[in-house]
Amino acid sequence: MWHGEYRDPRLVEVYDAEHIWGWEDDFFMRVLADRTAPRVLDLGCGTGRLAIAVAEAGHEVTAVDPARASLDAARRRPGAARVRWIEGSFETLPPRSFDAALMTGHVSELLVTDEEWAGALRALRECLVTDGRLILDSRDPAAQPWERWTRESTERSIVLADGSAVQAWTESAKAGPGETYSVVHHYLFPEGLELTSTAVHRFRDEDQLRESLRAAGFRxxxxxxxxxxxxxxxxxxxxxIVIAVAEPRMAS
Incomplete structure (x- = not known):
């Protein structure tokens, strides 16, 4: 299944059980606190863990994701009423509406083509006020993360809320030019059902990130x-991990 952890309710539950609050969430909260940002966008919000925490910290949060099952899970979380949830992607962002935008959980890697990536960055620039900040993360291709995505090194047990355990492992294979890889997550449920989730990731290096952000109007x-x-x-x-600032728009 394509992006099954976001679209299949059974895998959404597994995803939530495995991805609890971590040091990356603390990092994003600290960065937001560095400067005043009353209105925050969380693009690719998933099941809403970070979006709700940001809202509880006093920000006005809009959380956007294309996966309905993920948003359904997000809306069931305690504190979800504080957040405005939108089913969609970067094409749906309102202009000049945010002081900061988050794109976390390596969502940037899922924008594989140059056209998708450039389009997302342009939309993010348009939705931010001048001097608004874009905060995003991506894995460093120099670290070759795909080399560690084998069954032997990733096999693990994920305990669900009902106490049952799902066996999981991850595998990857080269999928295209540059550092582009197909990543397959396997989930074996206690009753013997195996579900898979497949996604293609594009790993951009520091120079590629800097240049693409500059071209989209960021510093x-x-x-x-x-x-x-x-x-x-x-x-x-x-x-x-990039913190970029929206430059003034060029006069037309």
Whole structure:
């Protein structure tokens, strides 16, 4: 199934059980607190863990995701009424409506083609006020994350809310030019049912991120390689975490 963790209610439950609050969530909360940002967009919000926390911190939050099953799960969370939930993608963003935009959980990697990526960045620039911030994460291709996505190194047990356990593992294969890989997540349920979720990821390096953001009207303000704000390439986290600022629009 394509992006099954977001679209199949059974896999959404597994996703939520595995992806609990972590240091990356703490990082994004701290970055938001660095500057005043009354209105925040969470693009690719998934099941809403971060969006609700941001709203509970006092921000006006709009959370956007194309997957209905994920949004259904998000709306059932405690505190969900504080958030405006929208089923859609970057094409649906209202202009000049946000002071900060989040694109977390490596959502940027799922915008595979140059056209998709450029379109998303342009839409994000248009939805932000001048000097608004875009905060995103992507895995650093220099760390070759796909090398670790084998059954042997990723097999794990995920305990669901009812106490049952799902066995899971991840595998990857080259899928296209550059650092583009097909990633397949396997989930084996106690009754013997196996479901899979497939997605193609594009891993852009620091230069590609900087240039694409510049072309879309952003200035990269900070770029880190880890969740403790280590420089790129000097962290075991293997991340490229970008804080970019929306430049003034050119007069037409």
């Amino acid at each position: 990269v303000d900070e770029l880190y390689g880890g969740w403790s704000r280590e420089p790129a390439g000097l962290s075991g986290d293997g991340e490229l």
